[in-house]
Amino acid sequence: MRALVALAVLLLAPVASAEFGRYDATGYPVAVDGTPTYPGGILPTGQLPEGPLNRVGPFTVYPYYPILTAEVQRLAAEHPDLVKLHSAGKSTLGLDLWMLEIADFANPDMLPLEKREVVWVDGGTHSNEYSGVWFAAHLASFLAGGYGANETATWIVENRHTWIMPLVNPDGSHAFGRLNAHGVNVNRNYPVDWGALAEDALFNNPGPHPASEVETQHNIAWFNKTRPDLYVSIHCCGNLWLYPYGVEGLDPLDQQMLSRVCDEAFPSVRDDCGPIWSTIYPASGSSVDTVYEYTGAAAFGYEMSGRGAVALWGQPFTANAIEAEEVESWTGILHGFLNVHRYGAYPELVGARVEGDEVVLRVRNEGYGNLTNTTVSTAFQPAGPAGMLVDPAILTVPLPALLPGEETEVRARIDGAGMLTLRVDYVKRHMASPTGERTFELEVREEAGGLAVFFGGEALAATSAGGAAVPFVAPAAVAVVLAALALRRPRRA
Numbered sequence: 449m450r451a452l453v454a455l456a457v458l459l460l461a462p463v464a465s466a467e468f469g470r471y472d473a474t475g476y477p478v479a480v481d482g483t484p485t486y487p488g489g490i491l492p493t494g495q496l497p498e499g500p501l502n503r504v505g506p507f508t509v510y511p512y513y514p515i516l517t518a519e520v521q522r523l524a525a526e527h528p529d530l531v532k533l534h535s536a537g538k539s540t541l542g543l544d545l546w547m548l549e550i551a552d553f554a555n556p557d558m559l560p561l562e563k564r565e566v567v568w569v570d571g572g573t574h575s576n577e578y579s580g581v582w583f584a585a586h587l588a589s590f591l592a593g594g595y596g597a598n599e600t601a602t603w604i605v606e607n608r609h610t611w612i613m614p615l616v617n618p619d620g621s622h623a624f625g626r627l628n629a630h631g632v633n634v635n636r637n638y639p640v641d642w643g644a645l646a647e648d649a650l651f652n653n654p655g656p657h658p659a660s661e662v663e664t665q666h667n668i669a670w671f672n673k674t675r676p677d678l679y680v681s682i683h684c685c686g687n688l689w690l691y692p693y694g695v696e697g698l699d700p701l702d703q704q705m706l707s708r709v710c711d712e713a714f715p716s717v718r719d720d721c722g723p724i725w726s727t728i729y730p731a732s733g734s735s736v737d738t739v740y741e742y743t744g745a746a747a748f749g750y751e752m753s754g755r756g757a758v759a760l761w762g763q764p765f766t767a768n769a770i771e772a773e774e775v776e777s778w779t780g781i782l783h784g785f786l787n788v789h790r791y792g793a794y795p796e797l798v799g800a801r802v803e804g805d806e807v808v809l810r811v812r813n814e815g816y817g818n819l820t821n822t823t824v825s826t827a828f829q830p831a832g833p834a835g836m837l838v839d840p841a842i843l844t845v846p847l848p849a850l851l852p853g854e855e856t857e858v859r860a861r862i863d864g865a866g867m868l869t870l871r872v873d874y875v876k877r878h879m880a881s882p883t884g885e886r887t888f889e890l891e892v893r894e895e896a897g898g899l900a901v902f903f904g905g906e907a908l909a910a911t912s913a914g915g916a917a918v919p920f921v922a923p924a925a926v927a928v929v930l931a932a933l934a935l936r937r938p939r940r941a
């Protein structure tokens with residue numbers, strides 16, 4: 449029966465069609481160098497290979513549902529303190545939609561999950577685009593296996609709440625095809641803009657109504673449950689990075705921010721990062737558009753390059769590390785993990801000085817998006833056992849809107865030495881209005897020359913009599929070291 453399904457898929461595959469990538473005449477994705485990821489003729493039509501499906505010659509591959517299942521179960525079993533394996537629900541044919549939740553759960557000093565930026569990565573919505581399954585599974589392995597050994601992996605595990613669904617459409621994987629068991633393109637089935645474009649019925653069937661498919665329904669439920677700050681859905685091929693919208697001419701409210709992500713995360717391939725409709729082609733009902741509107745996430749579709757030879761069924765047929773084969777996407781996803789707190793507005797305390805009975809706090813927008821709808825509160829508690837909050841104990845005021853890189857001053861009343869708290873409440877991104885909150889605890893000390901302000905143990909400024917403020921870098925800032933990764937321009941077909 450499986451062979452018959454595969455035969456049917458192969459026979460039904462002659463229409464060149466694309467969804468987040470180009471397809472050759474057999475219906476298989478085309479790599480960035482123009483090579484079809486399924487080399488027609490290698491396998492007799494309708495026959496399945498013998499033996500373990502995770503091995504092609506000397507190479508280990510991750511395309512096939514039973515193999516992927518073994519891999520995600522291995523990750524959870526070998527790293528019980530780091531990886532929780534969930535089923536996000538059952539596919540149309542009853543297969544589990546595996547979801548890996550990754551964080552340092554057993555760390556007694558762990559940063560509470562609710563304080564973390566949430567990152568979601570999925571692959572295999574089009575299940576014959578196996579590079580994405582490989583990439584997502586490898587990412588999970590990198591984080592779990594690299595914890596404690598690799599500095600980047602360790603930082604991500606300790607500071608982000610990561611959800612990885614390597615294979616959104618396991619039924620399609622079983623059939624070695626692109627669609628789900630109802631013949632629906634899951635990435636045309638999402639509610640936002642559903643049916644807005646006339647698509648070919650064979651490869652881009654959007655389903656009878658929005659979210660008609662259980663794969664779509666389960667994903668939406670988990671979007672709403674996990675509320676990602678960064679959403680990355682991986683497809684293949686073409687080496688492109690796509691943000692909302694699929695509908696021609698429609699710009700997202702966070703277009704400026706998303707474009708800035710392209711600038712920073714994909715500098716060597718900047719022209720290949722942009723809105724779905726203008727960077728690849730118009731497409732309706734995609735997961736990227738729906739996640740963006742439902743959760744306000746910075747939402748991207750990644751097209752793998754498909755670089756490197758590929759094997760039966762489009763598995764990456766290479767012994768090279770995915771970090772090398774998919775260097776642009778790997779660099780981009782790490783940029784996302786390390787910088788997602790700046791994918792939107794991001795208020796940072798960048799300096800402070802004492803002026804009379806006030807501390808003047810400098811707040812700068814270090815995010816990629818505009819800082820708007822912001823309020824700041826300050827509270828001061830004098831030193832000493834009888835310390836009480838100074839009147840006004842808490843002052844809440846609106847902050848003027850700040851473009852990226854702009855700063856403003858906030859004044860807080862003090863009364864000698866003590867502790868000063870600055871709290872900033874803001875809107876991170878502008879679709880679905882996800883909110884952010886940052887709190888800074890400063891110490892005002894008596895020094896030889898007068899009062900001085902300290903943050904994280906470091907002096908911020910001279911006293912009221914002493915003059916200019918001393919610039920400083922907030923210790924919370926995350927150093928991004930990606931320059932060491934050699935970027936190279938991909939070949940284009």
Ligand SMILES: [Zn+2]
Pocket residue numbers: 467468469573574577682683684
């Ligand atoms: Zn795709």
